[in-house]
Amino acid sequence: MKYYIAAMAALFSVAHLHAAEETSATPVPAVTKAVSETTFLTGAPITDAQYYVYIFSASWCGPCRALMPQVVELYPEMKANKVEIILISCDRSERMAKKYIEHYEAGFPGLYVKAPGVLALPGVSMPKGIPHAIIVDANGKVLAQGHGSIVRNWKMICFPQQATQAN
Secondary structure: HHHHHHHHHHHHHHHHHHHHHHHHHOOHHHHHHHHHOOOOOEOOOOOOOEEEEEEEEOOOHHHHHHHHHHHHHHHOOOOOEEEEEEEEEEOOOHHHHHHHHHOOOOOOOOOOOOOOOOOOOOOOOOOOOEEEEEEEEOOOEEEEEHHHHHHHHHHHHOOOOHHHHOO
16 A cells, blocks of 8 residues: 555656646747748748748739849848748749749748648738738737838837837
C-alpha cells in the first residue's frame, strides 16, 4: 500500500508539472500560427514577425507591376524590423502566380489567391481592386488597408511612436 500511495503521488506531481508547463507557455500569435500552417508557393516567412503586410497583386496589372520594385526595395529593412510581406497573387493560375512572384527575386513568401490557406490568414479580406495592401499585427488586428502604395508608410503604420519621435 505504501508503494501504491508513493506511485500515485509521483504520478499526480508529474501531471501537475506538465499542466503548469503548458499554461505558462507564451501563446503563439494568430497570424504567426496561421502562417506556420500555410504552404507557400515561394519563400518562407520569418517566424518572429510582429507585423504582416498582405499585398494583393498580379502580373497582368500595370499599377501592380509599377509598385513591385518599390516593395522589393523596402523588403530588407522591413524584414530586419520583423515586418513580413506576404504577396498574394491574383494571377489566373498558380503557375503564373509563382512565375510572377519569382520574377522580382525578393525572397518574400507568396501565395496564389485561390490557395486554401489565404482566407485563413487573420486580417485577410478579399479586395475590390489591386494593388491592395493590408497591414496587420501578429494577432491579425488590421492596422491599415487600401491601395498597395500604403506599404511605403509601413514604419508610420507599424511603429507610430518611433515615427512621431523622429519628427
